[in-house]
Amino acid sequence: xxxPIAPTIKKNYLHKLAEQQKRADGRRFEEYRPVIIETGVINxxxxxxxxxxxxxxxxxxxxxDIGEPYPDTPDxxxxxxAAELIPLASPDFEAGPPRGDAIELARVVDRGIRExxxxxxxxxxLSPGEKIWIVFIDIxxxxxxxxxxxxxxxxxxxxxYDSRIPINRLSEEDQQSVKNKLEEFGVKPIEETVYDxxxxxxxxxxxxxxxxxxxxxxxxxxxxxxxxxDPSLDEEEIAEARLTVATDSKGAIRAMQKGLNGSFTxxxxxxxxxxxxxxxxxxxxxxxxxxxx
Amino acid sequence: MKSDIELVDENGKRLDGRTxxxxxxxxxxxGVLHRADGSCYLEWGGNKVVAAVYGPRExxxxxxxxxxxxxxNARYNxxxxxVDDRKRPGPDRRSREISKVISEALERVVLIDxxxxxxxxxxxxxxxxxAGTRCAGLTAAGVALADAGIPMKDxxxxxAAGKIGAEVTDGMVxxxxxxxxxxxxxxxxxxxxxxxxISPRTNEIILLQMDGHLTQDEFNKAxxxxxxxxxxxxxxQKDALINKYAADIEEVE
Amino acid sequence: MTKTSREIVIPSQYLGETSExxxxxxxxxxxxxxxxxxxGVLNKHPPYINVVPLKGRYDPVEGDVIIGFIEEAMSSSWLxxxxxxxxxxxxxxxxxxxxxxxxxxxxxxxxxxxxxxxLSVDMEKKLNITLKDRNLYKIQGGHIITVGPxxxxxxxxxxxxxxxxxxxxxxxxxxxxxxxRIWIDGExxxxxxxxxxxxxxxxxxxxxxxxDKVEQLLKSLS
Numbered sequence: 001x002x003x004p005i006a007p008t009i010k011k012n013y014l015h016k017l018a019e020q021q022k023r024a025d026g027r028r029f030e031e032y033r034p035v036i037i038e039t040g041v042i043n044x045x046x047x048x049x050x051x052x053x054x055x056x057x058x059x060x061x062x063x064x065d066i067g068e069p070y071p072d073t074p075d076x077x078x079x080x081x082a083a084e085l086i087p088l089a090s091p092d093f094e095a096g097p098p099r100g101d102a103i104e105l106a107r108v109v110d111r112g113i114r115e116x117x118x119x120x121x122x123x124x125x126l127s128p129g130e131k132i133w134i135v136f137i138d139i140x141x142x143x144x145x146x147x148x149x150x151x152x153x154x155x156x157x158x159x160x161y162d163s164r165i166p167i168n169r170l171s172e173e174d175q176q177s178v179k180n181k182l183e184e185f186g187v188k189p190i191e192e193t194v195y196d197x198x199x200x201x202x203x204x205x206x207x208x209x210x211x212x213x214x215x216x217x218x219x220x221x222x223x224x225x226x227x228x229x230d231p232s233l234d235e236e237e238i239a240e241a242r243l244t245v246a247t248d249s250k251g252a253i254r255a256m257q258k259g260l261n262g263s264f265t266x267x268x269x270x271x272x273x274x275x276x277x278x279x280x281x282x283x284x285x286x287x288x289x290x291x292x293x
Numbered sequence: 294m295k296s297d298i299e300l301v302d303e304n305g306k307r308l309d310g311r312t313x314x315x316x317x318x319x320x321x322x323x324g325v326l327h328r329a330d331g332s333c334y335l336e337w338g339g340n341k342v343v344a345a346v347y348g349p350r351e352x353x354x355x356x357x358x359x360x361x362x363x364x365x366n367a368r369y370n371x372x373x374x375x376v377d378d379r380k381r382p383g384p385d386r387r388s389r390e391i392s393k394v395i396s397e398a399l400e401r402v403v404l405i406d407x408x409x410x411x412x413x414x415x416x417x418x419x420x421x422x423x424a425g426t427r428c429a430g431l432t433a434a435g436v437a438l439a440d441a442g443i444p445m446k447d448x449x450x451x452x453a454a455g456k457i458g459a460e461v462t463d464g465m466v467x468x469x470x471x472x473x474x475x476x477x478x479x480x481x482x483x484x485x486x487x488x489x490x491i492s493p494r495t496n497e498i499i500l501l502q503m504d505g506h507l508t509q510d511e512f513n514k515a516x517x518x519x520x521x522x523x524x525x526x527x528x529x530q531k532d533a534l535i536n537k538y539a540a541d542i543e544e545v546e
Numbered sequence: 547m548t549k550t551s552r553e554i555v556i557p558s559q560y561l562g563e564t565s566e567x568x569x570x571x572x573x574x575x576x577x578x579x580x581x582x583x584x585x586g587v588l589n590k591h592p593p594y595i596n597v598v599p600l601k602g603r604y605d606p607v608e609g610d611v612i613i614g615f616i617e618e619a620m621s622s623s624w625l626x627x628x629x630x631x632x633x634x635x636x637x638x639x640x641x642x643x644x645x646x647x648x649x650x651x652x653x654x655x656x657x658x659x660x661x662x663x664x665l666s667v668d669m670e671k672k673l674n675i676t677l678k679d680r681n682l683y684k685i686q687g688g689h690i691i692t693v694g695p696x697x698x699x700x701x702x703x704x705x706x707x708x709x710x711x712x713x714x715x716x717x718x719x720x721x722x723x724x725x726x727r728i729w730i731d732g733e734x735x736x737x738x739x740x741x742x743x744x745x746x747x748x749x750x751x752x753x754x755x756x757x758d759k760v761e762q763l764l765k766s767l768s
Binding site for chain 2: 554556557558572574576581583584585586599600601602603631632633669670671696752
Binding site: 041042043044045048055057059061062063065082084086087088089090091095097098136138140142143144145169 | 326327328329339341343344345347350368370372373374375376377378379382383384414416418420421422423
């Protein structure tokens with residue numbers, strides 16, 4: 001993150017506290033801020049979620065469309081991730097095409113989902129070599145108060161879990177063949193109650209986007225030899241190095257990204273991984289609860 | 294563009310059950326973001342909008358500074374997931390035009406002479422879109438500006454009226470009903486759209502656009518309807534601001 | 547004891563006639579009528595009508611003592627961020643040291659904090675600040691937080707009552723800049739307590755009984 005220069009006094013104060021194992025907002029080094037996950041917040045999106053970590057707020061929306069597969073994976077659906085650091089979220093975000101921060105954020109979130117095959121893309125094939133489903137993940141930062149990596153990642157996952165394949169947007173004949181194809185892959189519909197414009201109840205069959213359990217990411221920042229989880233805005237302003245680790249429920253590490261121009265020792269990294277597993281599990285539980293999957 | 298959809302039924306009710314002069318449901322909340330100087334979250338029918346204001350702050354780049362007054366930069370943007378067919382991120386020509394007319398409307402009510410060389414940045418994000426996004430956006434921006442403590446002559450408010458159900462034969466348009474606050478299908482298949490914005494204290498019109506077909510008579514009706522709609526929405530804006538801050542006093546009494 | 551009710555007013559709200567009242571700060575006049583021009587608290591002390599701002603950025607006034615952060619050291623001046631819409635210029639002739647041309651970085655550098663005074667604000671809102679005064683200096687140590695400038699009067703309190711309360715319980719040195727920046731120095735725990743108390747004042751600035759609430763918080767923390 002391209003941050004404004006922090007006043008020296010602020011940096012010295014945070015460093016001094018760190019020497020006593022303290023953080024400016026009173027948290028312990030391994031303490032996460034309160035996390036809120038809400039799904040189904042955007043009507044137009046196939047799936048959506050709003051995540052708050054402290055005051056940081058992110059909205060993710062999933063859109064799906066039918067398109068052509070990549071030539072080297074003719075039987076597989078396609079996913080693509082974009083992130084916008086819109087000027088709404090911070091006095092330091094500028095309007096314009098995505099800069100390095102937004103691109104890195106999008107790619108890190110993307111890799112966490114893609115490399116773990118969290119979306120069962122192989123079930124999103126309609127006609128091999130010709131027609132597949134494309135899943136667009138769009139992350140919108142609304143309020144920036146530190147730790148965008150985790151907030152964006154959680155929002156993207158919650159939104160994916162919330163996604164229903166938009167069969168109704170297809171023509172009648174296509175709808176049936178698409179349903180058949182999905183059921184061939186074992187994607188079973190679930191009956192849901194929806195309300196139309198006039199408020200009347202309607203029963204509908206929804207096909208949820210087929211997902212596997214994803215890895216959960218956890219971000220740490222280092223300053224003055226202290227390593228803290230879920231950095232606040234102030235801490236990010238003075239951070240020398242940053243490390244995001246994504247772990248799965250079986251205890252394996254699935255993705256990592258180190259950022260900023262400082263460094264970590266090997267021991268620090270090992271401790272970070274241990275902490276990621278614990279925090280990751282807690283976040284995973286919360287994610288599962290909020291998406292009822 | 295015509296379709297088989299009947300926008301008005303035999304009882305004079307619109308597709309969503311509203312009467313001709315009825316607004317969709319609107320919900321407004323002020324001061325919802327932590328970093329912004331002022332902010333507003335607004336729902337209008339199926340629209341969901343967030344507006345954030347930063348400023349007054351130094352206008353950058355320097356060559357954009359006006360030595361006599363502040364410039365108001367409104368940026369209207371639609372999220373990729375806010376529409377049926379995903380929109381590619383980034384401003385398109387439509388967004389740039391809307392940003393411009395909204396900036397100009399806001400400059401009329403913000404006391405820009407008080408802040409030479411400064412910029413007041415207004416960010417409008419459409420998270421969920423359903424016809425009338427520019428009206429919802431400007432309305433949210435008005436609340437966000439007041440919430441930021443920016444000195445203003447008035448809190449700007451916006452609303453649209455239009456025409457639906459006309460008969461089009463050989464390029465001739467006949468009949469139709471003038472209605473307030475077009476919904477999605479009415480916007481897509483209707484005959485005219487007239488979004489306006491006003492300074493409610495003086496009734497000055499600070500934004501006006503129109504496309505479609507309206508006779509002079511129909512235009513007058515539409516404008517009157519839209520202005521009345523604006524006043525109804527203005528009350529909601531004011532309630533949102535008072536509720537946000539009066540709550541602090543209530544709690545302790 | 548009568549409680550004067552605190553009314554929140556919004557821009558364009560009608561407040562009175564110019565024939566009866568004098569329009570004070572936060573108001574504008576149009577055709578003989580007085581309206582609020584900002585979101586704030588109505589202050590009606592006949593014959594004056596004022597609106598006290600609830601929010602808003604710092605608007606520099608000559609004579610204000612503020613806390614600034616140096617952004618850039620140039621050859622014979624520095625540029626400082628004073629939490630206003632404009633950067634402030636500190637010229638070498640306005641500091642208590644003799645600074646040779648090009649030697650500015652020896653005295654003040656990017657990121658340094660200073661207690662300075664607004665020397666002048668011109669028509670284009672160009673700001674000049676000074677460090678030439680006994681109570682102005684480069685700040686060392688302690689912690690600095692930022693609050694909305696509109697909260698400063700409340701944090702100081704009537705005749706300093708609130709800030710004295712904070713100082714008494716936390717035994718910290720506290721200085722509140724007019725621009726909303728506050729410097730606190732003392733024991734770590736006490737600095738943290740002071741910050742908590744100040745954030746409480748910021749959140750509930752217009753509530754009644756705030757002084758008691760703050761005292762209770764400070765008592766519970768010590």
